[in-house]
Amino acid sequence: MTEHSPGDLVSPDRVAGRLYTDPEIFERELTGIFERTWVWVAHESELPEPGTFKTAHIGRQPVIVTRDRQGVLHTLLNRCRHRGASLCEKPSGRANGFTCPYHAWSYGLDGTLRGVPYPQGYDGVFDRRELSLHRVRTEVCGGMVFATLAGDGEPLADFLGEAVPWIDRFFKQGGGYPVKVLGRHRFRYRGNWKIQLENTTDGYHFPIVHRSWMASVDAETADMMSFMTDPAAVTHDLGNGHSVMRMVPGHSDLDVDDGSEPLPSRFAGIAAELSQTLDPATVRKLVRAMHGTGFNLNLFPNVSLSSSFLRVLRPVAVDETEIEHIAIGPDGPPELDVVNRERLRIHEHFQGPFGFGTPDDAEGWDRVQRGVRAAPDMAILVNRGMARQATDPRGLPTSHVTDETGMRAAYGEWKRMMSDA
Incomplete structure (x- = not known):
């Protein structure tokens, strides 16, 4: 049991290691954060x-995301209203509806209760209109689907705020075409979810943890990712x-291109193949975006738009987290098949299970969890760059890309939500 309130455990420049190890804090996070905000x-x-669907989680609560016959998106709790059995165990697919395997109660794609076997046993017992699947509030921004268990919370656009234009910029890497999911893989690490939350805007670790990757790529790619001493490389608290x-x-907005930047020579063959059927401007957009955008966007609490892929975290236990990488x-x-094949190979080279x-990242996350078991109230420092942090023209706290601005942003919201949970 924790002896501290959340407000005692988070300061502007440090957090207690107990945030990673205390089961009581973890349980409060599920209700105080994941069940109160947009996920x-x-x-x-x-x-x-x-008729298409996928299964997901809001914290630990299983949900089904569906598109009904009218094309409307729904997020439904994956729980039969009769005796509580899960309705769907498939990660994705097509369906006309969902039928409980226990007693065959059936539901439409919008969650409406459609059928009950041997209904005479329920005569005068209930009104089936009151026993639809629980619908979770759902909104979309830039193709990203979010849901919240808080029915009276703020609109999604208000929650995302300054992140909205960055979401739009991220999906410009389609080169003028819409963007689609190409593939995914899931894995778990033996550590708290916040360890990964910190990672996506942690430029400080990149040349240290990923030096083997830097040594494995061509010189042009390695030079592009050598941002440690670039004063223009910054992190914004949004x-x-x-x-x-x-x-x-220079790749923050892929639509900004004066044509002077040479295309990477490693993609010359792809450019030549695309040029047989596509105009030069489109070919340039597609090839220039092959590595994705020039930024990582962290959206509290569970998803990152990281250069060229999505990273989704799911808290499983205080010391276990599931990660899904989506190409x-x-x-x-x-x-465009040639483009997407190459993008998958690039993804596998860094983010794939054998990449x-x-x-390297997962080893670091595991070691943090092992280390914080020593002196759990000892501080985890998030103070790098505080002395040089400034406010940009939009009023956003900003510091160098190697500084811990993003972590301070996340823990500030963590503290706010946990303090009034």
């Missing part, structure tokens, strides 16, 4: 047509726990 559950491309780390400022690419004519990046 990412899907990308619209995963639900392309009526408010509400969100932050963006601009590693390659994306342009959704268009068959000519250079994911194992």
